[in-house]
Amino acid sequence: MTPLLKRLWAGITWPFRMVAAFFRGIGNGLRQIKAFFTEVPEEVSLTETVGEALSGKEGFWGIIAGLGEHIDAMRIHLLRAVIALAITTAISFLFAQTFMEWLARPLGSLTQLQVIEPTESIGVYMRVSLLAGLALAMPWIVMEIYLFVAPGLMPRSRVALLLAIPAVSILFILGLAFTYFVMLPAAIQFLYSFGSFKAAWRPSAYFGLVTSLMFWVGVSFQMPMVIYAVASVGLLRAKQLVAQWKVALVVITIIAAMITPTVDPVNQALVMAPMIALYGLSIVGAAVAERARGRSLAERAAG
Numbered sequence: 128m129t130p131l132l133k134r135l136w137a138g139i140t141w142p143f144r145m146v147a148a149f150f151r152g153i154g155n156g157l158r159q160i161k162a163f164f165t166e167v168p169e170e171v172s173l174t175e176t177v178g179e180a181l182s183g184k185e186g187f188w189g190i191i192a193g194l195g196e197h198i199d200a201m202r203i204h205l206l207r208a209v210i211a212l213a214i215t216t217a218i219s220f221l222f223a224q225t226f227m228e229w230l231a232r233p234l235g236s237l238t239q240l241q242v243i244e245p246t247e248s249i250g251v252y253m254r255v256s257l258l259a260g261l262a263l264a265m266p267w268i269v270m271e272i273y274l275f276v277a278p279g280l281m282p283r284s285r286v287a288l289l290l291a292i293p294a295v296s297i298l299f300i301l302g303l304a305f306t307y308f309v310m311l312p313a314a315i316q317f318l319y320s321f322g323s324f325k326a327a328w329r330p331s332a333y334f335g336l337v338t339s340l341m342f343w344v345g346v347s348f349q350m351p352m353v354i355y356a357v358a359s360v361g362l363l364r365a366k367q368l369v370a371q372w373k374v375a376l377v378v379i380t381i382i383a384a385m386i387t388p389t390v391d392p393v394n395q396a397l398v399m400a401p402m403i404a405l406y407g408l409s410i411v412g413a414a415v416a417e418r419a420r421g422r423s424l425a426e427r428a429a430g
Contacts (some may be wrong), residue, residue, distance in 0.1 A: 216260030302345030354409040358416035365414035
């Protein structure tokens with residue numbers, strides 16, 4: 128076949144080859160997804176790992192090489208999470224003025240805040256944009272964390288944690304909403320009207336307080352998912368959570384005192400109430416994760 132005929136034939140068959148390559152890519156992707164959710168990780172105890180490392184140079188360097196692979200994988204997932212956060216923060220920056228007007232409603236309006244430093248406004252814009260960007264990027268960030276830890280989990284635990292990823296974003300947004308609609312109106316009015324002083328707050332101080340409060344309350348709302356993930360790998364049991372409820376109450380009280388911007392018991396109780404409810408939800412989640420892990424181990428033993 129002459130070069131001209133080869134080029135002609137390549138042009139005629141190009142659409143068919145592209146369609147075939149497309150379906151081959153889909154098939155390979157489906158096989159990789161199936162392997163991801165069905166592959167059982169090799170269980171190696173810490174004693175065996177240390178013994179292998181101490182057995183000789185080959186074992187030691189093998190452990191170091193495996194550790195390097197994990198660090199490299201963590202670096203890749205972390206980089207992708209940071210890129211996603213940078214993109215969502217940049218998008219949020221376009222709407223920062225609207226976000227700040229919303230956040231200023233518990234105080235009254237933005238006009239009650241006074242800028243003193245020349246660069247203060249830019250810092251406030253970035254802080255508010257970062258909080259909004261974090262809320263938007265939360266699903267992607269959690270997915271990157273999941274992809275990093277999933278290879279070490281049992282297949283059933285991988286599926287359970289994947290299905291739980293949307294709950295992380297929902298809980299974080301619920302924490303932000305709880306702070307905005309319940310905590311801030313009470314806390315801001317208490318701080319603004321306390322004493323006989325004339326308040327003239329700076330935007331950096333006000334939005335620093337608001338964004339920090341919303342962020343940490345949003346993080347505290349992740350308690351059920353963190354406990355669920357820990358229980359999925361067998362490091363925690365629901366019975367332990369029930370038995371240690373008094374200790375948990377003390378810890379919740381300390382965390383609430385650290386998060387709450389005021390010293391009055393009313394605002395602290397507003398933080399403690401949902402955290403206690405979340406602790407109860409965490410017990411249920413740990414029981415579910417524990418049962419799923421038990422079924423996975425039973426299936427593996429039977430297989």
